[in-house]
Amino acid sequence: MTEICQGKILLYWAISSAAALVLSPLLIGVINKIKAFFAGRRGPRLLQLYWDLAKYFRKDRLYSSTTNWIFRLAPAVSLTGILLALLLLPGGTQPSPVFFDGDVILFCYLLGMGRLLTVLAALDTGSSFAGMGAARELTFAVLAEAALLGAVGYLVLHTGSLSLSHLLIGAQLNGGQLDCTAMVLIEFALMIVLLTECCRVPVDDPETHLELTMIHEAMVLDYGSSDLALVLYGAALKLWLFASLVVLVLLPLPSVGMTGNLILHIAGVFAVAILVGVFESIMARFRLLKLPLLQAGAFGSTMLAVLLKIIFTG
Numbered sequence: 001m002t003e004i005c006q007g008k009i010l011l012y013w014a015i016s017s018a019a020a021l022v023l024s025p026l027l028i029g030v031i032n033k034i035k036a037f038f039a040g041r042r043g044p045r046l047l048q049l050y051w052d053l054a055k056y057f058r059k060d061r062l063y064s065s066t067t068n069w070i071f072r073l074a075p076a077v078s079l080t081g082i083l084l085a086l087l088l089l090p091g092g093t094q095p096s097p098v099f100f101d102g103d104v105i106l107f108c109y110l111l112g113m114g115r116l117l118t119v120l121a122a123l124d125t126g127s128s129f130a131g132m133g134a135a136r137e138l139t140f141a142v143l144a145e146a147a148l149l150g151a152v153g154y155l156v157l158h159t160g161s162l163s164l165s166h167l168l169i170g171a172q173l174n175g176g177q178l179d180c181t182a183m184v185l186i187e188f189a190l191m192i193v194l195l196t197e198c199c200r201v202p203v204d205d206p207e208t209h210l211e212l213t214m215i216h217e218a219m220v221l222d223y224g225s226s227d228l229a230l231v232l233y234g235a236a237l238k239l240w241l242f243a244s245l246v247v248l249v250l251l252p253l254p255s256v257g258m259t260g261n262l263i264l265h266i267a268g269v270f271a272v273a274i275l276v277g278v279f280e281s282i283m284a285r286f287r288l289l290k291l292p293l294l295q296a297g298a299f300g301s302t303m304l305a306v307l308l309k310i311i312f313t314g
Helices: 001-038 048-058 069-087 101-125 128-161 163-169 177-197 227-247 257-282 288-313
Strands: none
Touching: 001 048, 001 069, 001 177, 001 227, 001 257, 048 227, 069 101, 069 177, 069 227, 101 128, 101 163, 101 227, 128 163, 128 288, 163 288, 177 227, 177 257, 177 288
C-alpha cells in the first residue's frame, strides 16, 4: 500500500513538473494574445516563444571583452535555481517527493540565487544602464520578499508546517468567514509578488524600450544566442512557478479527486496568465515612486491576515 501511495506521488509530481517544463513558454503566448485582443490587434503567434527559443539556441555566442565568467555563468545558474525550486512544488494535491521540513526556506534562497547571479552579471558588463536596472531590481525584490515571507508566515500558522508541499496543499479553507477573508488577503499579496518577481505591469513592462523605465530588461540587454534563450525560458518557468503558488493555495477541492485537482492546478496556472494579460491591458505601469506603496500594501495585507489568525484563533 505504501509503495502504491509513493507511486502516485511520483506520478502526479512528474506530470506537474513535465507540464511546467513543456507548457511554461505557452503562458507568455497567452498573455500576449490577451493583450493583442484588448488592443484590437492580431498579435504574435501563440507559440512564438517556442520559435524564438529554437532560433536563439541555433546562434553562436558573442561576449563583450569587458565581461568575465560571471556573465557567462549567470543564465545557466539562474535557470538551475528555478528548476530546483520547481522540484519542491507539489503536483496538484500530492506533495513533492523531495519535501522536508524547512524546504520553503530553501525555495526562497534558490530563487534569490538566480537573482543574485543576474544582478552580478549586469554589473559585470560595466554598463551604467545595466547597473541602474540592477539597483531597481534589488530594491523591488527586497520589498516583494517581505510580502512573500509574510504570506509564508500566515500559511505556517494555518497549517503548522514548514514544508512547502504541506503549506500549499494544507491551506484549504475551513468554511469560516475568517479563513475566507485571510485567504483573499494572501492571494492579493501573492499576485503582487508574482507581478513583481516576473517583471509584469504595473511593476515593470517586459516590452518597453525606454531607458529610464526599464528594470529587468536593462540587466539582460547584453545577452544573445543561447544565453538569451536560457534567460527567456527561465522567465517563463518563473511565471509558472509563482502562478502555481497562487493556485495551489486554493487547492485541493475534495469533490473532484486527485486527478481533477491536478487538472485544476494546470488550468489555474493558465487562468492566472489570462488574468495577468487582462491586468496589463487595462492598467498602466506605475511610477517608480509609487511601486514601494504597492509592495507595502501587499506586505500589509499579509500582516493583517496573520493578525486575524492570531487574534481570533489564539
